[in-house]
Structure formats: C-alpha cells, structure tokens
Amino acid sequence: MKKNIHIILAALAFSIILWGSVSLSNDYYATFNFPLRLINSLKNYTTSTHLPEDISVRVKGKGWKLIALSLGSESDYIITPKKEPGRQTVYLSNYLVDNQWLSSGLEVINISPDTLSFLLEKVISKKIKVVPDLNMKFRSGYGLATKVEIKPETTTVFGPVSEIRNMEYVHTKNISLDNLDDKTFKLVGLEDLPGVSYQDSKVSVYLNVQKIVDKNVENIDVNVLDVPKDRTVVLLPNKISINIRGGINIIAKLNKDSFKSFVNYRDVVLDTLGSIVPIIILPANTKLIYSKPDRLRYVIKKYN
Secondary structure, eight states: OOGGGHHHHHHHHHHHHHHHHHHTSSSSEEEEEEEEEEEEOSSTEESOOOOOOOEEEEEEEEHHHHHHHHSSSOOEEEEESSSSEEEEHHHHHGGGGGGGGEEEOOOOEEEEEEEEEEEEEEEEEEEEEEEEEEEEEEEEEESSSSSSSSEEEEEEEOOOOOOOOOOOOEEEEEEEEEEEEEEEEEEEOOOOOOTTEESSSEEEEEEEEEEEEEEEEEEEEEEEESSOEEEEEEEEESSSEEEEEEEHHHHOOOOOOOEEEEEEEHHHOOOOOSSSEEEEEEEETTEEEEEEEEEEEEEEEEEO
C-alpha cells in the first residue's frame, strides 16, 4: 500500500486539475470595481465636478477568464470627453472599445454608474493664502507660544474658474498631533480638490510649543496722553501691576520696560464714573490675565 501512495496522490492531483479545467470552462457572473480615469485632451480646461473614484462592472465569462481578471494588475477604466467646453454627459458603456482589457473575451452586463455628467471649464490661476487644518492636543501645561508658521504662506493655485474665482484660502491636509510638549515641524500636502493643482505641492508647518507660564510684572508707569498745556492730570495711583501668560522662553525675557500703559486725556474728560481703565500694550505672544488696580482714579488741574 505504501508503495502505491505516490500513484494515488498523482491520480488525485490529476482529478483535481481535470475538475478545475472543466469547471473553469463554464460561464460565470462576477462583479468588479475598477478605478475611473477621465483623460481630458482639451488644453487649458479641466473639470470641477466630483466624479466617482471607482465604477462597478458586472461581467459574464469563462471561469479562467474571470480569475485572470481578478488576479491581473489593476486597470483604470478610461473615458475621454469631447474636445469642447461646457456640460457633457457620457455613457460609460460607450467606452468599452477604449478599454479592451475589460471587454475582450467577456460580456459586460452593466456598469454602475452608467452615466456621468461633468463640466469642462477654463483653467485660471490665483495666489491664495494657505491655512493649516490642525487637530492639536497638548501635554498638560503646554501650548502654542506663537502663532502657527507656514512656509510658503501663499501658493499659486490652478483650477476651474468657478472653483478658483471666489477662493480666499486653501487648506492643508489634516494634521492630527497628540501630547505636544516641544517645537514641532511638519511637511504636509494641500487638500485635494477636483481639477485643482498647486505651484507648491507641500508646505512647511512649524509649531512653537512651549510650557505656558504666568508672570507678575510690577510698577509699570501709566502716562496720560494729549493733555492740553493748561492742564495736568494726576492719576491715583500712577503705576499698575499686571499678570501675564505666555511661553516660558518668551515670558522669561520680559521686564517692566517691555510694557507700555497709558490713558487718553479725552477719555478722562468723557468719563462719568470717576475712574478710568488704563490701556496696556503687551509684547507679542503674551496674554493679559489681570491688572491691579484695574481702574485708576484721577484729578484734573487747570492753570490760569
């Protein structure tokens, strides 16, 4: 029996091959998805219409042919519109002759969608601001110390007139960043829009992440501006203390000379409460938490 095992295995393999050969010679139905590609040969025109990425094709054919199609390299279903601008409607079944890799030896039962409608428009260009699409989560106690930097800040956009004419900015692709606690640099592409291309395919996004801290600054002088020559305004008090917040590397460099505070004489004259809120000029990338006192009393003296 052991001597005949190889004969049995050979007979079994032959039977399987014979069965498979007979089975694959029969007709079967199958449905495939193929990428859709529109080839526009009209110079300086494009489409802004959202077209489906794939089409669904139901076919009938010999089993071996269907297997070859499913195992073969992915092929695009190509359609070529007329060389004329404006609205066009195409029937995908009319392009089987241009996609013989699909129609050769197979019967196409249906294509879904079976019809496409799109608009061919003239291509224009425009320089547009780039806006980052960010989802940021910071480690506790950290945050942005300065505004997000993008280089280049603008890019030239090429696309259909209806899309570009009213476009004020273009977004980057979405960036999701978690647990940020240090300076971060990312190279990111711009959003995909139908028929749109960019002079700069990618931009640099820089995030100046620092530990966020508070700092008290005391004895800041408050000046009175535009006082007439025959008058004097005495503020009570004439100095304030403030609490500010910002990135640790920015806050550490600041002292009271980094801040300016004043009131306008006109605002003093128009005041009806007997005290006035001082105006405080902060350095860039800092935030005022509070000032003390928040209002100043005053005395106006007039000279004869």
